[in-house]
Amino acid sequence: MKFIILTIFPDFFISFMESSIIKKALERNLIEVTILNIRDFSKNKHQKTDDYPFGGGPGMVMTPQPIADAIKQAKILSPDSRVIYFTPKGRVYAQSDAMTFAHDKTDLILLCGHYEGVDQRILDKYVDQEISAGDFILTGGEIPAMLVVDSVSRLLEGVLGNEDSSADESFSKHLLEFPQYTRPRVFEGMEVPEVLTSGNHKEIDKWRLEMSESETEAKRPDLYKMYKKEEDK
Secondary structure, three states: OOOEEEEEEEHHHHHHHHOOOOOOOOOOOOOOEEEEEEEOOOOOOOOEEEEOOOOOOOOEEEEEEHHHHHHHHHHHOOOOEEEEEEEEEEEEHHHHHHHHHHHHHOOEEEEOOOOOOOOOHHHHOOOOOOEEEEOOOOOOOOHHHHHHHHHHHHOOOOOOOOOOOOHHHOOOOOOOOOOOOOOOOEEOOOEEEHHHHHHHHHHHHHHHHHHHHHHHHHHOOHHHHHEEEEEEE
16 A cells, blocks of 8 residues: 655654654555655745735745645556545544455555645645545644554554454444553552453453443543444444
């Protein structure tokens, strides 16, 4: 699966691509990440990518020409790809979106905006979907882009060492993940729950489900409501 990231700060992604699961996935050719610098497509002699907004107001707006040409180049690299733009106006990204992207395996062009956003004509003509990382404001779309690459990649076959890992993680079934423990069995007077050292996998599974349910009900009642609705079907 290909991820083509359009940004004016390409160096932002160097450490991300050279670390942890993403590095391993790239080395094993399970994913492909291409970074296109939007500035390289600017026809302005100073490689400007922003200008003052029509109608006045604070801040600057990313100009359409460099972005349009960057998207056209990305489409040459992957003609059937889907263009995603990160904006607080978009629908909040969720695990279900990551699962959909991973299942469809459609290449993604990830457009990272800055300043007051991008010229609306880019959204009208080139963008397929607008996504928000959450109800807060970030400096640009680079962090959301990394979020999408990471969350989708880990769901692709072969990326994680244990294929069951992603299935048991939080949000996979509208439940938060159960508490995890490792050695030592006793730490600062706190003991690992006895059931986890019993060797009785049926009881361990039961305990984990019960803990996931109680964690979700207490911490994310909105998810718990969705979970119960699915269970009652």
